[in-house]
Amino acid sequence: MHQINVHRTFVGGGFGGKSDPFPHEMCASILARKSGRPVRITFDREEVYWINRGRHPSHIEMNLHADDEGRLCGIETDALIDGGAFASFGHVTTYYNGVLHTAPYEIGAFHYTGARVWTNKPASGAMRGHGAVNSRCAVEVGIDDISEQLQVDPISFRLANLLPPHSATITGFRVTSIGMRECLERVMKESGWKEKFRKMPLGHGIGIGCGFFISGSGLPIHWDPNKFPHATVHLKIDMDGGVTVHTGAADIGQGSDTVVAQSVAEVLGLPLDMIRIKSRETDTSPVDLGSYSSRVTFMNANAAISAAMEIRSDLLNATSEITKAPIEKLVIGDRRIFRKDEPAIGVSYLEALHKAQEDRGALVASGAYRTPPMGRAHKGAAAGLAPAYSFSAYVAEVKVDVETGQTKVEKVWAAHDCGKALNPLAVKGQIIGSCHMGMGQVLSEEMRYGRTGNLMNTDLLDYKIPSVHEMPHVTPIIVESNDPEGPFGAKEAGEGPLLPILPAVCNAVYDAIGVRTNELPITPDRLHKNIERKCRELKIDDPNDLPSPRLEHSKLQDTLEKRAKEHSIRDKERRLTSEIEPYHNGALFGMDPTIPPDEVDESWEVTVIPSEEYLENPRLAGSAWVHTERRKRGI
Amino acid sequence: MKMPPFKLYSPSSVDEAIQIAKSLQSKQEDFDWISGGTDLIPNYKWHLNPKKNVISLANISQLTELTETTIGGMVRLQDLAESEFTHPVLAKSANSIASIMIRRSGTVGGNICLDTRCYWYNQTEDWRETIDWCHKCDCGTGADCRVIPNQNTLCVATYQADLAPVLMCMEARVHLISTSGKREMNLIDFFELDGMKKNKLLPGELLTHITIPEEISTWSGDYQKLRQRESWDFPEAGVAALWKKKEGKLEKLRIATTGLESIPGYHEDLAMELVENWEGEESIKYLSEKIRKAVKPVPNTWYTPAYRRKMVKVLTKRACKGLLSE
Numbered sequence: 001m002h003q004i005n006v007h008r009t010f011v012g013g014g015f016g017g018k019s020d021p022f023p024h025e026m027c028a029s030i031l032a033r034k035s036g037r038p039v040r041i042t043f044d045r046e047e048v049y050w051i052n053r054g055r056h057p058s059h060i061e062m063n064l065h066a067d068d069e070g071r072l073c074g075i076e077t078d079a080l081i082d083g084g085a086f087a088s089f090g091h092v093t094t095y096y097n098g099v100l101h102t103a104p105y106e107i108g109a110f111h112y113t114g115a116r117v118w119t120n121k122p123a124s125g126a127m128r129g130h131g132a133v134n135s136r137c138a139v140e141v142g143i144d145d146i147s148e149q150l151q152v153d154p155i156s157f158r159l160a161n162l163l164p165p166h167s168a169t170i171t172g173f174r175v176t177s178i179g180m181r182e183c184l185e186r187v188m189k190e191s192g193w194k195e196k197f198r199k200m201p202l203g204h205g206i207g208i209g210c211g212f213f214i215s216g217s218g219l220p221i222h223w224d225p226n227k228f229p230h231a232t233v234h235l236k237i238d239m240d241g242g243v244t245v246h247t248g249a250a251d252i253g254q255g256s257d258t259v260v261a262q263s264v265a266e267v268l269g270l271p272l273d274m275i276r277i278k279s280r281e282t283d284t285s286p287v288d289l290g291s292y293s294s295r296v297t298f299m300n301a302n303a304a305i306s307a308a309m310e311i312r313s314d315l316l317n318a319t320s321e322i323t324k325a326p327i328e329k330l331v332i333g334d335r336r337i338f339r340k341d342e343p344a345i346g347v348s349y350l351e352a353l354h355k356a357q358e359d360r361g362a363l364v365a366s367g368a369y370r371t372p373p374m375g376r377a378h379k380g381a382a383a384g385l386a387p388a389y390s391f392s393a394y395v396a397e398v399k400v401d402v403e404t405g406q407t408k409v410e411k412v413w414a415a416h417d418c419g420k421a422l423n424p425l426a427v428k429g430q431i432i433g434s435c436h437m438g439m440g441q442v443l444s445e446e447m448r449y450g451r452t453g454n455l456m457n458t459d460l461l462d463y464k465i466p467s468v469h470e471m472p473h474v475t476p477i478i479v480e481s482n483d484p485e486g487p488f489g490a491k492e493a494g495e496g497p498l499l500p501i502l503p504a505v506c507n508a509v510y511d512a513i514g515v516r517t518n519e520l521p522i523t524p525d526r527l528h529k530n531i532e533r534k535c536r537e538l539k540i541d542d543p544n545d546l547p548s549p550r551l552e553h554s555k556l557q558d559t560l561e562k563r564a565k566e567h568s569i570r571d572k573e574r575r576l577t578s579e580i581e582p583y584h585n586g587a588l589f590g591m592d593p594t595i596p597p598d599e600v601d602e603s604w605e606v607t608v609i610p611s612e613e614y615l616e617n618p619r620l621a622g623s624a625w626v627h628t629e630r631r632k633r634g635i
Numbered sequence: 636m637k638m639p640p641f642k643l644y645s646p647s648s649v650d651e652a653i654q655i656a657k658s659l660q661s662k663q664e665d666f667d668w669i670s671g672g673t674d675l676i677p678n679y680k681w682h683l684n685p686k687k688n689v690i691s692l693a694n695i696s697q698l699t700e701l702t703e704t705t706i707g708g709m710v711r712l713q714d715l716a717e718s719e720f721t722h723p724v725l726a727k728s729a730n731s732i733a734s735i736m737i738r739r740s741g742t743v744g745g746n747i748c749l750d751t752r753c754y755w756y757n758q759t760e761d762w763r764e765t766i767d768w769c770h771k772c773d774c775g776t777g778a779d780c781r782v783i784p785n786q787n788t789l790c791v792a793t794y795q796a797d798l799a800p801v802l803m804c805m806e807a808r809v810h811l812i813s814t815s816g817k818r819e820m821n822l823i824d825f826f827e828l829d830g831m832k833k834n835k836l837l838p839g840e841l842l843t844h845i846t847i848p849e850e851i852s853t854w855s856g857d858y859q860k861l862r863q864r865e866s867w868d869f870p871e872a873g874v875a876a877l878w879k880k881k882e883g884k885l886e887k888l889r890i891a892t893t894g895l896e897s898i899p900g901y902h903e904d905l906a907m908e909l910v911e912n913w914e915g916e917e918s919i920k921y922l923s924e925k926i927r928k929a930v931k932p933v934p935n936t937w938y939t940p941a942y943r944r945k946m947v948k949v950l951t952k953r954a955c956k957g958l959l960s961e
Contacts, residue, residue: 044636046759403949404861444863452766452781456754461867462937467734469865523863525942 004029006282012253015437016126017052019292020088024051046458053088053125054447056081056116058097058134059620064142065108070150070560071588072143072161073108075101077135080620081124083116088125090116095383096131101139102169103212104180104391105161106588110170113614115624120453126292128437129498132213137442137520140209140503144510151554153197154208154507155188159564164571165481167583172376172596176388177491179417179481180210181571183393186477191395191413198511198551202544203400205512211392211499215419215483215492216295218371218385229368231299232286233260235307238362241335241350243270247279248288249300254494255426256296262422263301263487267308268315269332269349286366294492297422298388299369301487307367314363318355319347372485376596388483390496392416394435396472396504400512402543405528407443407509408470412501415477419491424478427493431476438501439466444521481575514549636759638676639685647694649812649843656839657814659688666690668841670709671741673733674750682760683772698744698843703852707844708744712798715743722805722851724877728797728858734866744842747799747809747822751792751830751897752869753935755781771831782935790830791897791933795869799826799899800891801858804877805851813840826898833898854879854887857957859950861894863937870894871938872947874926876954885913885958890922892947895930902926916959923951 024041032039043051058081065074079097083090098112129136147154163169165178187208188194196206220230234246245264251257261275278284289295312332319337320327323345331340338346347355356363375385397411414431421427444464448456457463482489502520510516515530531543540546574580587593591600615622646652659666666688669675679685692698698709703720715721716729716738732738732746756763756771763769768778771790782791799822807822822845826834836842856877862868873893879886888910892900902925909922927948932940 044759046762404946450754454758454762454766457937458758458762461869462754464863464868464937467864467866523938525938528942528945 001282001287004282008250008280010251014250014252014254014291015128016130016292017054019126019290020053022051045460046455049447049455049458050122053123053127055127055133055441056083056090056093056097056124056131057447058082060097060135060138061620062135062138062142064139064146066146066150067108068556070152070157070160070556070563071108072105072146073589074110075107075139076111077101077113077138078619078621079112079114079135080624081114081116081134082119082121084119084121084123086123088123089130090123090125092383093124093126093131095380097135099171099173099380099384100132100212100214101135102171102585103173103175103389104163104178104210105143105158106163106585107170108586108589113619113621115621117624121447121449122455128434129213129495130293132211133438133441133499133502136211136499137209137502137506140500141506141516141518144207144503144507145516148549148551150556151552152557152560153551153553155184155193156557156560156564158208158210159184160560160567161588162567162571163585164567164583165575166580168585168596170585170597171384172381173384173386173389174374176485177417177419177481177483177489177575178389178391178571179419179479180212180391180393181568182479182481183391183415183417183477184208184210186415186479187393187395187413190475190477191397191411193395196397198549200511200548202546202548203402203512204397205400205508205510206395206397207504207507207509207511208393208395209500209503209505209507211390211394211496213390213492213496213499214293214384214386215388215390215486215496216298216371216386217293218374218387219382221289221292225371228287229303229370230295231288231303231369233300233303233307233367234286235264235304235311235365235367236362237311237353239354239357241270241274241353243268243275245275245277245279245304246285247277247300247304248282248285249279249296250288250291251279252291254291254296254430255423256291256300258426259297259301259422259487260304263304264308266488267305267312267332269334269336271334293386294390294494294496297490298486298492301422301490302369302485303367305367305487306369307365310365310367311363314356314365315349315352319352322347322351322355376598387485388419388491390417390419390491390493391479391481392496392500394500394504396501396508398505398508398512400509400527401524402513402531402546405524405526405531407505407522407524407527409439409443409472409505409508412472412474412504413477414474414497414501415479416493416497417479417481417491418493418496419483419486420480420489421478421493422488422490427478428476430493431497432474434495434497435474435501436466436471438498439470439472439505440464440521442502442505442520442522443470444523446521446523511549513546515546636680638680639682641679641685641687641689644688644690645694646690646692647696649695649697649841652690652692652695652841653812653814653839655690656841660814660839664688668692670745671711671737673737673741674745678750678757681758683756692744692841700844704847704849705844706743706847708742708842710743711739712741712743712746713738722801722847722854724856724858724875725798725801725805728801728860728873728875731858731860731870732797733869737867743798743845746796747802747825747845748834748836748842749794749796751790751794751833753782753790753792753830755935756792782933789828789897791935792830793894793932793936794826794830794833794896794898795871795894795936796899797858797860797870797873797893800873800875800893801856801877802845802847803891803899803901804856804875804889805847805854806889807845807847809845810843811836811840812843813837817843819846823901828896828898830897851877855957857954859954861938861943861946861950868937871936872932872943872950874947874950874954876951876958878958885910888958890926890951890954892926892930894936895932895943895947900930902929905929919952919955919958922955923948926951
């Protein structure tokens with residue numbers, strides 16, 4: 001590592017597809033070394049499709065079970081995902097497809113089979129919302145469907161089945177702050193849900209979707225969380241008081257430089273213009289693991305805070321020496337350190353700094369962040385572990401043309417729990433940007449292969465990214481749940497906001513015309529086919545005569561509303577109390593909340609390879625295990 | 636992906652342009668006309684039949700005339716859409732072409748003579764090499780058509796331009812010029828059923844302007860277009876309908892379609908049948924079904940042919956909606 005110095009230029013757009021170590025990066029470096037000249041490798045649009053790692057196309061079969069009290073008593077998921085020709089991050093994706101839908105709901109049982117298959121297509125890898133997006137869409141659409149069958153409001157169903165703050169999911173994830181309930185309540189209110197849901201005329205619909213995502217992967221990519229920290233930040237302050245921050249976090253347009261500067265400025269009571277960020281050269285910056293897994297704000301800002309706290313204590317010691325005031329009475333204000341109870345007694349920031357520098361010169365500090373020990377021991381338990389989780393709930397309002405199958409998303413109300421918005425503008429930007437990206441996946445973007453195996457739409461004219469005309473009016477709603485371990489309470493806002501837009505649009509399309517589409521993207525031709533099928537089923541000639549779905553509440557609705565109210569009080573109490581009792585998933589089903597369910601029930605075991613019994617009658621993913629090669633032609 | 640080099644000529648009058656074309660022809664050198672370049676340049680970048688010489692028409696002010704009855708070949712699409720002289724239906728179709736940036740550059744002549752498009756043709760050179768080329772750009776290999784294999788006589792690439800169906804309904808006439816003189820013909824006769832030949836332009840011939848009969852200003856109508864996005868996308872199907880009523884009675888109706896075959900379709904008989912047996916909504920339904928049966932799209936664009944045919948029916952119904960209300 002000491003032989004190579006990487007200069008990072010400012011580049012925008014990460015989205016996961018560039019996290020692999022690519023051959024062309026090595027080629028460029030070696031060529032440059034050999035030739036002693038700068039080397040640049042550029043791709044045309046078609047080559048980008050081969051190189052960049054996109055999202056895994058997946059077939060997901062999912063069974064959701066609910067009991068007569070409206071509890072989500074089981075989720076069975078079977079996912080077959082198309083990995084393309086190389087591994088990339090595929091193993092992680094395979095786990096994520098399962099484990100990332102075990103929250104925010106309390107579930108009675110969980111079973112997941114996943115297989116990633118090799119195909120002769122470009123490799124799939126990590127992409128914004130890594131592994132969680134597709135299965136999340138399935139869960140949320142499933143919940144909409146189950147609520148329809150139970151004749152209850154899907155938001156009430158969700159509100160009555162949420163995990164409380166400071167709890168553990170069925171797979172043993174430690175969940176700290178949860179703003180899910182507030183997200184749901186806010187979007188319900190802002191969108192006028194109760195007046196619109198199942199009440200709008202044919203062709204107009206409204207739908208809800210939720211999301212849950214990790215805020216920094218618990219297991220670092222160097223695989224040794226006990227030996228090395230996740231993130232490190234170095235600080236240096238010299239005579240003039242300006243702070244130089246060395247961090248390796250790559251700012252790829254998400255504003256990581258800003259957030260690190262803000263954290264240091266906040267701790268030291270300095271204006272932002274006194275902070276300089278040096279994050280572009282590996283010779284001077286500490287090792288950083290990269291901008292992935294929505295980890296930068298959480299981990300780097302925490303490391304920056306810990307480094308700044310060290311400097312802060314040096315400054316307080318120096319002040320205490322000058323003023324003879326006890327350290328615990330001192331506070332830092334705007335470039336001044338003074339007694340809390342007697343503000344007149346104090347010194348300026350520079351005085352304290354110069355005193356602290358007397359014997360040692362510039363103040364230098366190093367801060368690091370490491371995740372606390374988490375998770376269980378079973379194989380795969382580390383996938384999806386994170387020091388905190390973000391939550392979100394979106395409501396989408398759509399207009400569907402029943403004759404052509406064209407869907408237009410008109411409005412989106414997007415609530416995201418990011419713990420604490422350190423940079424509200426950036427959080428809003430992430431939410432709106434996520435809506436755009438998710439709209440592409442749910443309505444139009446698709447890689448199409450012809451009968452010869454060629455990718456047919458290798459250009460931006462035929463790869464249909466939504467244009468400004470397709471973009472709905474998005475109302476971003478920031479929910480702050482103040483995470484106890486996040487920097488100033490913050491969690492991620494980069495990937496989580498993408499998840500709920502897909503199911504929200506799918507459910508809104510159902511609300512508009514009563515037709516479910518189980519294949520994405522919902523292009524007009526696909527939806528039109530389903531509309532035609534529905535018309536044939538109902539023996540209707542003109543799709544304009546289709547019945548619009550309506551809802552008459554069953555008795556269960558009252559039960560759910562009552563439980564939601566009780567849970568709301570429970571959640572508030574758990575959030576405010578300082579002595580937190582453990583709460584393990586399963587308490588809603590009468591199990592002991594203080595003990596993990598697998599320790600109570602021996603039959604709760606984790607198998608990694610499908611059982612013989614399962615393979616006798618395999619479903620999608622199981623069939624990949626017993627797959628024999630087939631070749632077929634046809635478009 | 637570098638564009639092959641070409642020599643650019645920039646004549647300032649039609650005569651000069653023709654002379655340049657003539658001298659190139661006499662030297663056996665091939666060339667292309669370029670007006671807005673929004674279609675030709677991307678094709679050149681993909682090495683789709685690039686020529687050694689390109690004659691630009693940008694400096695010829697004679698070709699930018701725009702009145703109620705005359706539209707020059709070099710009139711920019713956005714100017715046509717915004718002009719007070721333009722018939723509202725023509726303005727609607729012009730305004731729906733691609734995006735505003737392309738409309739500011741693209742021209743009327745270029746849109747009418749638009750190259751046909753196909754998933755197996757509009758691809759990079761490397762891509763096309765992997766399928767051993769195709770009929771339309773066979774690079775001297777005599778390759779077969781990839782959309783409908785086992786026939787290498789006809790190219791089925793799709794004509795995806797918006798102006799032609801409306802202008803056909805207006806019975807517009809195209810005016811052509813070449814070294815052997817001027818000629819004019821109905822736009823309806825201008826197209827030739829073959830994705831490679833596309834139209835009746837001879838080598839070295841140039842579309843100077845189109846003329847529209849004066850009485851068209853009293854006609855009403857509509858243009859309907861199918862596409863995934865409201866911007867950029869070429870029409871996957873398009874239907875233009877223009878009609879004339881006298882004292883509330885339907886007198887004449889013309890219907891044309893685009894984006895479905897190698898040339899735009901003009902449905903004279905079907906329109907006439909409707910006028911003769913006009914019975915309101917039922918007639919429109921009957922006509923829509925007839926038009927659905929009359930068009931034969933192939934699988935070489937974003938939507939499936941089956942869907943495009945079904946949508947022609949819906950588009951026709953919507954384009955003719957005005958027949959009922961007035």
